[in-house]
Amino acid sequence: MERIPILKMGDCLLVTIQVDMHDRLATTLQDDLTERIASTRARGVVIDISALEIVDSFIGRMLGNIAAMSRVLDAQTVVVGMQPAVAITLVELGLSLPGVSTALNVEKGMALIGRAVGKAEGTNGGPET
Amino acid sequence: MTPKSTNRLGEIVARHERELVPEWVEQQLAAETLRRDLVKDEELREQSQRFVQSLRAGLEATDGNLDVRGPAWSSTRDLLRELAHARSRQGFSPSETATFVFSLKQPLFDRIRSDLARDPEGLSDELWQTTVLLDKLGLYTVELYHEGREEIIIRQQQEMMELSTPVVQLWEGILALPLIGTLDSARTQVVMESLLQSIVQTGAGIAIIDITGVPTVDTLVAQHLLKTVAAARLMGAECIISGIRPQIAQTIVHLGVELGGVVTKSTLADAFAIALARTGRGVTKTAG
Secondary structure, eight states: OOOOOEEEETTEEEEEOOSOOOHHHHHHHHHHHHHHHHHHTOSEEEEEOTTOOOOOHHHHHHHHHHHHHHHHTTOEEEEEOOOHHHHHHHHHTTOOOTTOEEESSHHHHHHHHHHHHHHHHHHHTSTTO | OHHHHHHHHHHHHHHHHHHHHHHHHHHHHHSTTOOTTTSOHHHHHHHHHHHHHHHHHHHHHSSSOOOTTSGGGHHHHHHHHHHHHHHHHHTOOHHHHHHHHHTTHHHHHHHHHHHTTTOHHHHHHHHHHHHHHHHHHHHHHHHHHHHHHHHHHHHHHHHHHHHTOOOEEEETTEEEEEEESOOOHHHHHHHHHHHHHHHHHHTOSEEEEEEEEOOOOOHHHHHHHHHHHHHHHHTTOEEEEEOOOHHHHHHHHHHTOOOTTOEEOSSHHHHHHHHHHHTTOOOOOOOO
């Protein structure tokens, strides 16, 4: 069965969506990703959708769900590289993904996660402990 | 009866064409309504000549029907289209344009009267036919005139659309979008697309939307702005709205529009300073 690869980079997971998303693929990705976050104890997830040209409300909702699930598993999600047409479509559908962080490209998304993780560890490992 | 009479009109025009045209041109040149500033004598003479020729050709080709939209009159229609479009661009009024056709009546009536002086019934028939024909052509000219005007208006709208949505790069990673004029759905769509496209091209992280030039903000405009901000955020760029005048601030609050989470500044300069600070830069004075 067709699967979307999940790459591990440090304490970050990188998901690059290169094919047209259909609903079954999306639910499989949800399962695989939550599985991997739990097993690798990743702190961040970068989803690169720069090759995605068509979205519908289901895919939009799925992106929001993945972000919420990762947060529960203590990993921050950044969606990167969204195409203008996709952004317009999602806004018109009323899905402005309020809980999801975004960045222009993978590099900036990684930097964003690096900062967020560093900050979180800084507060945990503060002068008190 | 009717076919014969139309052919007679055609014959009259053909017989007198040579002196009809100069006389008509003389009369047009003498008329007070002629816009000497807009049309040259030579051009008018040539147009009159071609119109009479095509009128004769049209009368010869038709069998008594004066349906000016029919195929027999296509050359006359083409001539009038060219004339009406040119005149609407040159700044003639509709009545001045239609007068070109209507003014042919006087010299033509003179010819008909002298030719048919002994046949009162035929005379009145011919006069009626001529009036009907020239009225139709005159009205058709007015329609074409307006068609020309419509084309000008549509072209200007397109030009305005292109002119009014520039996206400028203020600094590396900082874009500005100065909006001028009323925002409607069509324009907002263009604005949104050009902004998002520029974000992709320049890789900018911050976009400043300046609404100093937007005269009024109603709920619809505010909604359009918020959609643009949301779309830019989805692509990973942050938006700052600047240039909110006191009047507009009051309107936004009175309308109950929630600009939740969007950074707003009163001037573009303030917004630029914030954007520089966010990207880890600053402006320092070096002298004085």
